Amino acid sequence: MSRDEVRGLAREVKSQVLILGGFVALMWGLEIVDIFLGGTGRTCRGLNQFGIFPRQLAGLWGIFFAPFLHGGFGHLIANTIPFVTLGWLVMLRRTADFFVVTLVAMVVGGLGTWLFGAPGCHIGASGIIFGYLGYLLGRGYFDRSFGSMLFSVVVxxxxxxxxxxxLPIRVGISWEGHLFGFIGGVVAAWLLSSGSKKRVYRE
Structure with missing residues (x-):
C-alpha cells in the first residue's frame, strides 16, 4: 500500500469517526437537555413529545426527530453501542452508504410506525439500528458476490x-419501529446494490 493510499485510508477512518461521533453526541446532548425539560423515563414529556405518534398528523414530525430521542440514559446506552458498531459496518464499503441507509431506514421505519404502531410516543434509534442490520443482511442477497454474502453471514x-x-413479544418496545426499520434497511440494500444499478443502466 502506497503512502497516498495510507493517507487516504486515514482520512476515511477519521471521517467515519467524526460522523458516528457527531450522531452519538447529538443523541446524548438531546438526552441531557431532555432531563432539564422534565423528560424522565419512557414518557411523552419534554423532548419526547416530538416522537412518532401513530396516526396523528403532528406525529409525522417524529419520523425525523424520534431516532435522536430516548427514554433515559439506560435506553440511550443500550442503543449507542449497536448504533456505532452496525453503523461503522455499513460504512466499510463506502462512507456515503451510511447516510443513504440512515435516511431510508428513518423514513420507511418512521412511516411504517406512524401507520401501524401502537398508540403512544415511539422514540429511540433502534429503528435505524434495525435498518443497518437489514441493510447488512440484504446486501449479500442483492449483490450476489461471494464477499458480500460472506459478510452478511458473519453479521x-x-x-x-x-x-x-x-416480533411483538415484549411490552413497551416499539417492535413496529424495529420491523419497518429493518424493511427500510433491506430497501436501502436493494437501492445500493450493484445489481440494482446494472438494471437501471440497461434501461
Whole structure:
C-alpha cells in the first residue's frame, strides 16, 4: 500500500469517526437537555413529545426527530453501542452508504410506525439500528458476490439475535419501529446494490 493510499485510508477512518461521533453526541446532548425539560423515563414529556405518534398528523414530525430521542440514559446506552458498531459496518464499503441507509431506514421505519404502531410516543434509534442490520443482511442477497454474502453471514452470526426484536413479544418496545426499520434497511440494500444499478443502466 502506497503512502497516498495510507493517507487516504486515514482520512476515511477519521471521517467515519467524526460522523458516528457527531450522531452519538447529538443523541446524548438531546438526552441531557431532555432531563432539564422534565423528560424522565419512557414518557411523552419534554423532548419526547416530538416522537412518532401513530396516526396523528403532528406525529409525522417524529419520523425525523424520534431516532435522536430516548427514554433515559439506560435506553440511550443500550442503543449507542449497536448504533456505532452496525453503523461503522455499513460504512466499510463506502462512507456515503451510511447516510443513504440512515435516511431510508428513518423514513420507511418512521412511516411504517406512524401507520401501524401502537398508540403512544415511539422514540429511540433502534429503528435505524434495525435498518443497518437489514441493510447488512440484504446486501449479500442483492449483490450476489461471494464477499458480500460472506459478510452478511458473519453479521447474521454476530447480530442475528436482534431479529427477535421485530416480533411483538415484549411490552413497551416499539417492535413496529424495529420491523419497518429493518424493511427500510433491506430497501436501502436493494437501492445500493450493484445489481440494482446494472438494471437501471440497461434501461
Amino acid at each position: 447474521l452470526l454476530m447480530y442475528g439475535g436482534l431479529l427477535w426484536g421485530v
